[in-house]
């Protein structure tokens with residue numbers, strides 16, 4: 001009874017205080033910030049009350065808007081500093097408001113916009129961008145007036161964040177309202193600098209963040225909120241979703257909702273390792289190492305680590321096979337015996353290529369391994385994305401186990417193979433467990449190759465479709481050696497036992513496998 005009384009008391013206190021009909025807002029549990037409102041799909045004007053209301057209707061966690069101040073100190077919404085060829089800061093509101101927005105709406109004042117945003121809204125935070133003003137002093141004045149207006153309207157709890165390119169505006173907001181959340185937009189401060197200055201988060205342009213993956217990590221460690229603008233295509237949405245961003249600002253909120261629900265994070269995965277290849281030159285040596293020379297399968301390529309054969313360029317890892325002669329360092333090497341003896345019998349290799357691996361650097365037991373790639377084209381090519389058990393050097397193959405996430409042979413261009421090899425199931429004795437799936441245009445378009453590997457099964461997926469499912473039969477490690485760490489290998493072979501079955505077309509070189517990213521997710525407790 002006393003408990004009930006307290007609740008009634010608090011409720012009544014709250015309703016006296018509030019001008020708006022909602023007692024409370026709980027920001028929706030998603031990452032979607034509608035950039036200048038949700039305007040695009042319905043042809044609404046940006047920064048309009050209609051676009052705000054549509055963002056609320058979509059259940060976005062936030063709706064962003066741009067605040068400027070007229071010559072007669074009226075706070076209004078507009079992105080550019082000019083409205084119908086009138087400089088906003090040098091024109092009175094009355095003059096500006098003669099021009100309506102394209103949907104007939106009156107040029108919104110911040111007051112009317114906030115009043116619309118606190119009505120019938122229990123989910124969508126206001127993300128208030130204060131635009132840089134013509135002078136620092138005026139920027140400070142605008143910050144003060146915005147905070148005063150928010151307080152007058154008792155709308156503080158509806159403001160998810162104040163954002164600005166002007167660092168001093170954010171500092172002023174914090175002085176005026178120490179509880180306010182702030183995010184810097186300009187991309188010129190490290191997370192450490194923001195943290196020291198008491199800024200709550202960063203909201204940087206997507207390229208800035210792609211170029212500084214270490215900032216994503218340090219922002220998380222410092223407890224800063226992570227936001228990115230303006231992310232409008234599926235690929236970019238996926239990378240920021242994978243990296244666990246708190247918020248993503250977009251002109252395409254409907255698409256972002258779709259991508260968020262398709263994200264592995266939505267099924268409990270966390271990204272534990274990745275290479276997005278957003279750098280240039282040699283593959284990151286902290287992530288990748290190489291195999292050299294002739295390796296296996298009577299393949300004709302000689303593996304090297306030159307930039308020509310393995311490089312990162314334009315956001316992609318390129319593994320490139322060339323037709324070129326190179327001397328075999330193992331020629332007449334008496335140490336090489338047994339079934340790989342052919343490696344010592346060839347004096348000159350006719351092709352070069354690369355084989356990258358994570359062996360000795362990082363290995364995983366279970367998880368979702370996801371690789372987006374385009375494949376080389378032509379008879380004789382044999383690209384693969386695959387894994388070997390980390391105990392291979394101790395116990396050998398096939399006892400160590402092998403998981404072929406993607407294999408492709410050039411003479412059968414529209415087929416992808418996903419296979420496991422173990423002591424009990426392997427291609428030497430014809431018992432490997434593989435399945436195939438048709439692939440449309442593997443050479444010019446990227447496709448996503450995935451395994452989802454748990455203690456109970458390994459599923460092989462192409463573009464989200466499961467085409468091979470391996471159950472753990474719970475017998476011995478001869479059938480299931482997959483309860484141990486495996487490392488990842490990316491390679492382009494030329495010829496060999498399978499890839500060369502129908503010969504090698506020497507007119508096709510050079511040929512590339514182009515890898516957009518490698519992401520490894522695991523379910524962590």
Ligand code: MG
Pocket residue numbers: 036064065066129
């Ligand atoms: Mg903006």
